[in-house]
Amino acid sequence: MLDLAADPAAELARYREIEASDTAYRAGFDWSASWRHLEKRLSEGALREMGFTGFDGAALIGRMIRWIDRFDYPCAFADPRLGDLEAAALAADRGGLAGLGLDPGGFDLAAVARYTAQDIFFQRLAVATSGNDRCETVLDFGAGHGRLFDHWVRRARFAFATDAMPGPYLAQRLWAQALGLSINDYIDDPGQFSPRPGVLNHLPAWRLDLLRTGAFDAVFAIQVLREVSKPMLAYTVAEFARLLRPGGRLYIRDHIGFHNVNAGDLDALLKATGFVLEWRPHVIDRRDIHGVPRIWRRADAAVTLGGLV
Numbered sequence: 001m002l003d004l005a006a007d008p009a010a011e012l013a014r015y016r017e018i019e020a021s022d023t024a025y026r027a028g029f030d031w032s033a034s035w036r037h038l039e040k041r042l043s044e045g046a047l048r049e050m051g052f053t054g055f056d057g058a059a060l061i062g063r064m065i066r067w068i069d070r071f072d073y074p075c076a077f078a079d080p081r082l083g084d085l086e087a088a089a090l091a092a093d094r095g096g097l098a099g100l101g102l103d104p105g106g107f108d109l110a111a112v113a114r115y116t117a118q119d120i121f122f123q124r125l126a127v128a129t130s131g132n133d134r135c136e137t138v139l140d141f142g143a144g145h146g147r148l149f150d151h152w153v154r155r156a157r158f159a160f161a162t163d164a165m166p167g168p169y170l171a172q173r174l175w176a177q178a179l180g181l182s183i184n185d186y187i188d189d190p191g192q193f194s195p196r197p198g199v200l201n202h203l204p205a206w207r208l209d210l211l212r213t214g215a216f217d218a219v220f221a222i223q224v225l226r227e228v229s230k231p232m233l234a235y236t237v238a239e240f241a242r243l244l245r246p247g248g249r250l251y252i253r254d255h256i257g258f259h260n261v262n263a264g265d266l267d268a269l270l271k272a273t274g275f276v277l278e279w280r281p282h283v284i285d286r287r288d289i290h291g292v293p294r295i296w297r298r299a300d301a302a303v304t305l306g307g308l309v
């Protein structure tokens, strides 16, 4: 079991040591510098106070939640399930912050819970409970501080999260502990990492090779694909196509028409990589919703041909 009081500097040193020794898996990328949005903002003199390249424990989680709670998260969708998801997210966040010794009253947790509830609602949209439409093995790619963990680690059979920045990676590890979740973390024993059910399986983004081809029902990529470099974007989308089973869903939520840091044509790339768009609501970003949610599917020939294969 991990120690909530673990020394953040020692955790960071361990992460850095593993990152440096994992040279064989880097696929030519400098992963610590792969978050183009951060690199750009740092070069403009912004975001330094966030400390994403370091790790100072609970304080970083506090700053990351503060980064989220400044928006309102309007929602043009009316569904009673949103209220239940919001209440659950609020309770989990309150508990997690208290566990870390941070004052839950110091944040607009209602806003964070709205945001999280919306994602979970969209991610679960019309998932059939049987057949080839299950949602039991999920991957949160670029998971922030771990906003979605409480829901998915408790409900998915196999829940995974990945990141490539030391601060967010170690924040996720700490947040999972604060939520009372069990964690199976690559950085605890890189040579022995093997997925386990009922826990948070946590691994750096450069080790997606450890995950089985076609094993995933869903991959979540919220506010990340437009923020990495163009080559990293292409690499990542190809990995999503490899990891998802035919028909598996790729849930993307980000801004449309602005904040496209890598200037990539994401829709064209997804189509060229074998994804088909299943759902995109007819809403206006930042008026009706904060970041437009979409569900893409890895094309399934059986579905395309009406079950004739």
Ligand SMILES: C[S@@+](CC[C@H](N)C(=O)[O-])C[C@H]1O[C@@H](n2cnc3c(N)ncnc32)[C@H](O)[C@@H]1O
Binding pocket: 031, 034, 035, 036, 141, 142, 143, 144, 145, 146, 147, 162, 163, 164, 165, 168, 169, 205, 221, 222, 223, 224, 227, 228, 232
């Ligand atoms: C804007 S945050 C979004 C966080 C989270 N998805 C959410 O919605 O709360 C972007 C996240 O992507 C991560 N990230 C940046 N570059 C990455 C990469 N190459 N691979 C995986 N994650 C990356 C960052 O560390 C951060 O956790």
